[in-house]
Amino acid sequence: MRFRGKIVDIGCIQHFTSKCCHTNNVVIMTLISFNWMLFTRVIGTLSKLIKVCVLRITSGNWYFILSERLGHFFDEYAMEGVSNDDNEIYLELAPENLVKALKTAQAAKWIKIKLTKKHGPCLTVDVDLPTLGTHSRTVVHDIPVSVIPRRLWQDYEEPELPQFDVSITMPQIKMLRNVVDKMKNLSNFVVLSANQNGEMKLLVETDMVSISTHFRDLDI
Amino acid sequence: MALSTQQSDSDRQYVMLAKIDNARNVSHILKAIHFKETATVFASSMGLKVTVEDAKCVQANAFIQEGLFHEFNIKEDQITFKINLTVLLECLTIFGSGPVPGVTTSLKMCYAGYGCPLLLILEEEGVLTDCSIKTLEPDEVLDFNFCSTNVINKIIMKSECLKEAFSELDMTSDVLQIMLSPDPPYFRLSTFGNAGSTHSDFPKDSDMVESFLCTQTQTNRYKLSLLKPSVKALAISTLEEHI
Structure with a gap:
């Protein structure tokens, strides 16, 4: 079981798309074509969402389960799974540790992420920092991980996307955020409804107040 | 669409109906008196008065004149109700509290009478928000009986420098002593805190x-x-007046 990857691209974020869905309490986030700056941000968001997540490494993808798929992301990539038939790796780790490790990588020339065996299984983050002279400065972080045995892999299968009844374009995210932010102060729950006429409604009801915000003329 | 026809029919039933082009004007002034959860609202033909009290010792009034409203209709001499000010402010600033250039939130406020909720309809860039806030039984408010004839000392000053002096007060002190005098030091603010006493004088x-x-x-x-x-x-x- 081996894994090693290297990222060099520090350019701006290009062609970034993300997709989210919720099923059976599993959040899947699929990310296509982006660089490690974004990776840092993804991990940042991730660490706020959950304490421990599962990292599944396959020949083409990285799954954080609460799950992330990373493609076209490493400049060098080598992995060897448990066996040829099950060419995957499932790891459990605390995303917070990964965030801390990636913090030093903000200005890095490249970072290398490896699965290593030190005292226990570790995800080693090798960060090469830029220097003025010829010496290289390398920071190494070892993040302890636990390897998930094959018999538990089925728990982390990607959920099926449900069939949609209504699919609607969200209104201006800034306004939506303001509204939801204010509603959050008043209640823990919000009712969201949308219809095929391009209308969306957010509703909050408490003992003291009921607020409904109507968005109209949205694209279906 | 059903909303607009429904409104014109039912507008007649309200004892108070106020419209304003910029809801921020109202939220801005109400924020200044927001130091307690609930406020008492008095509406008369002159405008809206919102009163907040604490510990029967301090009272803050915000008065929004009828002229500030784009439309202001009232069917009774005086309407009084108590309302949760925190909730009211959250509703008024639902589209965001920071000023966005070129974007204003219009507001329609309706009240159908004793025991009815206060209805707010806010609109910004085609997005509508309806709020219905429960009103509460109004409390008796303090009457300090301030009277302009028996004023001993009075200073009118720019609020700017008083604000600065207030923000620099030693908060470890329990009390603030205000001294007004025809002789020097004329106007002095003093605090007595853990680290010593401070005096700020205004000539x-x-x-x-x-x-x-x-x-x-x-x-x-x-x-x-x-x-x-x-x-x-x-x-x-x-401007700030000081009696």
């Missing part, structure tokens, strides 16, 4: 003082925690 011929009418020396001590909320009001005002 009467300062540029910041618009008028200074003091007949006798007067020293009063106020609980600092009760005076603190008035700093919020200072922040948005241009």
Whole structure:
């Protein structure tokens, strides 16, 4: 079981798309074509969402389960799974540790992420920092991980996307955020409804107040 | 669409109906008196008065004149109700509280009478928000019986420098002593905290003082925690009167 990857691209974020869905309490986030700056941000968001997540490494993808798929992301990539038939790796780790490790990588020339065996299984983050002279400065972080045995892999299968009844374009995210932010102060729950006429409604009801915000003329 | 026809039919049933082009004007002024959860609203043909009280010792009033509203209709002499000010402010600023250039939130406020909720309809860039806030039984409010004839000392000054002086007060002190006098030091704010006492003096011929009418020396001590909320009001005002 081996894994090693290297990222060099520090350019701006290009062609970034993300997709989210919720099923059976599993959040899947699929990310296509982006660089490690974004990776840092993804991990940042991730660490706020959950304490421990599962990292599944396959020949083409990285799954954080609460799950992330990373493609076209490493400049060098080598992995060897448990066996040829099950060419995957499932790891459990605390995303917070990964965030801390990636913090030093903000200005890095490249970072290398490896699965290593030190005292226990570790995800080693090798960060090469830029220097003025010829010496290289390398920071190494070892993040302890636990390897998930094959018999538990089925728990982390990607959920099926449900069939949609209504699919609607969200209104201006800034306004939506303001509204939801204010509603959050008043209640823990919000009712969201949308219809095929391009209308969306957010509703909050408490003992003291009921607020409904109507968005109209949205694209279906 | 159903909403607009429904409104014109039912508009007649409201005892109070107020429309304003910019809801921020209202939320801005109400924020200044927001130091307690609930407020009492008095509506009359003159406009809206919102009163907040704490510990039967301090009272803050915000008065929104009828002229500020785009439309202001009232069917009774005086309408009184109590309302949760925190909730009201959250509703008024639902589209965001920071000013966005070129974007205003219009507001329609309706009240159908005793026991009915206060309805707010806010609109910004085609997005509508309906709010219905429960009203509460109004409490008796304090009447301080301030009367303009028996004023001993009065200073009108720019709020800017008073705000600064207030924000620098030593908060470890329990009380703030205000001294007004026809003789030096004229106007002095003093605190007595853990680290020692502080005095801030305002000379009467300062540029910041618009008028200074003091007949006798007067020293009063106020609980600092009760005076603190008035700093919020200072922040948005241009002139402050002091009696």
